Amino acid sequence: MPHVPQIKIPATYMRGGTSKGVFFRLQDLPERAQTPSAARDALLMRVIGSPDPYAKQIDGMGGATSSTSKTVIVAKSSRPDHDVDYLFGQVSIDKPFVDWSGNCGNLSAAVGPFAIASGFIDAARIPENGTVTIRIWQANIGKTIIAHVPITNGQVQETGDFELDGVTFPAAEVQLEFLDPAAEEEGAGGAMFPTGKLVDDLEVPGIGTLKATMINAGIPTIFVNAEDIGYTGTELQEAINSDAEALAKFETIRAFGALRMGLIKNVDEAARRQHTPKVAYVAKPAGYVASSGKEVNAQDVDLLVRAMSMGKLHHAMMGTAAVAIGTAAAIPGTLVNTAAGGSERSAVRFGHPSGTLRVGAEAKQVDGEWVVTKAIMSRSARILMEGWVRVPGDAF
Template structure:
């Protein structure tokens, strides 16, 4: 008779700590998706910021994964799908819910709390209503629920306009969003005073800077750049200055190791110039921000879905990187930065949209990205001699993908 053991590679019986079940909702918001939690449902040690919370979220998403697949977790192995959200009822009298966003690194044991996710912001209102975090008297049975969101990462207000039908969040509809396969209900999202954190809109005081870089990265030793804090800290550079035309899709950049290293160097040096970090070596610990985006005048191209985007459909082309890779569409927060820079004379984005040739009354811009187009409206004004963005608005959609529990080994956090 065969025995258990090494002959058949059957392991001996051992007892390990069990998994715990934590209530969670898996949601798509805009062109991203992530795992949403009510703060009160988290394990006690994860209800406060710190290593235990980070370890819990890393295990939920399946990071760090040296294989880059996040197979043993809820992550989807891209920056757009390696995300977590924690919500709680707000103690601010003029807000309904506090929203905390965690960008989970795929291959490193790191959760970046330095910025917001604009796309998932579109799902926050729906989750808050469904979770009872919004007072019932503020939610109509039919019509639009106006959810006042406090974005805790950057200390800013977001207003989500969530459609309601017979007391339920309406998720289905005919609103189409490039980068998302199926139509859904339209959710208008307003980003109020979206300058990131307490810093200035232009942290260097300039609309265009000369960003010094190693000559092995850029032969001239510098690049023209617009460094802006709107929605999220973003570094805009001209596509042509680094050998691109602004119509590239993901494979053209994400398959080029040298190009990705160049963009990361630009990001690190830009972060120092913006005052976000003290030394370029710290950039690896702040992978979520700042973003790097290349801009170009409108040019025709074929999107990743095969749709032709003609130059007449857009005001400019933009390609942005997130967590070290070219984004498949556009980050919502970066769209805010694009909208803001597009209406402020002198920035590289303003130049790309034609600058003074545009209708000065137009406060919106439509840009091309790898998956298609996106329109964002922006209200900016000069106050006390400095530019300020009062509000940026865009339409997204959101949908619950799964509700239930996530299971996490109790010994892993």
């Protein structure tokens, strides 16, 4: 029988923060994948190598972790005062779907450099040496991200001495501002705290009633206290990811938290919405040895945070979850703020499995409601490979 040959599609493989993914210009995708469709999802899954019952993604570009099973589509923005539209697709590793429900804060750092390299930014705006400011429309959640991209000799500077725990080698710093980061989520009315409370009693069958801060900022996130679920906040990946009972517990918390936040109408829907919400647990400062062997001392951090992503404990911290952490830390009374000492603050440094990270947020009360105007953090990004990806012509 005849076999359909492979086709090739222009693509760029990039690291952004502690994630990496395959980036596409919208105009380079096959026509039937240029609009949201089953064909687009099928194409991206085939590029990444999903669904893979072996959970290895050997036959694709994915790296078999939530941090490396990612795709990005960038287009010239049709919105005023924005340079590009950025759409993020989290590809499930072992199931046949792409989750479009949230942003990737880490890959957000790579969108500006990709936009410049792809010709989306007017050359007249790029200095010989300095910084170019790029306004990004994050299409998944309808928010603006401002990226400050360093330029040297008229080109994006990718090398440098900025160190980011969770990334092996130093690189150039890309500063990001997430404007008005409270997520616009269906069922939550765009509220930062969809239940109307800073701390809720979340009833989770089989586990009990947990104190929880449920927040829509950066990405919908459910924060619980580490000690309430039997942890210290110093755990590394193997302590959680090798424990099937623990993973099931976190997924149950996530499902019932999503229901309480109004993100789903039935707990069964959570299985088809793996990317959001996130579940994280917090603890007061304590010393531990990070996954790299680096010693983190209690005095180095304001609190400890561990977060789940796509059913596993993340090796560092998702950028969007860092926005949620910074936002919640800035608001007195949340579990995050309490773990950090309970004082008013505009920035927080937290410990995660790979080390530490600092994130800032500007919070204020307006008519009795908390509003965060922006969250700020630094990442790095660089191109790993550019050219074409190939997929069988009948794969989508």
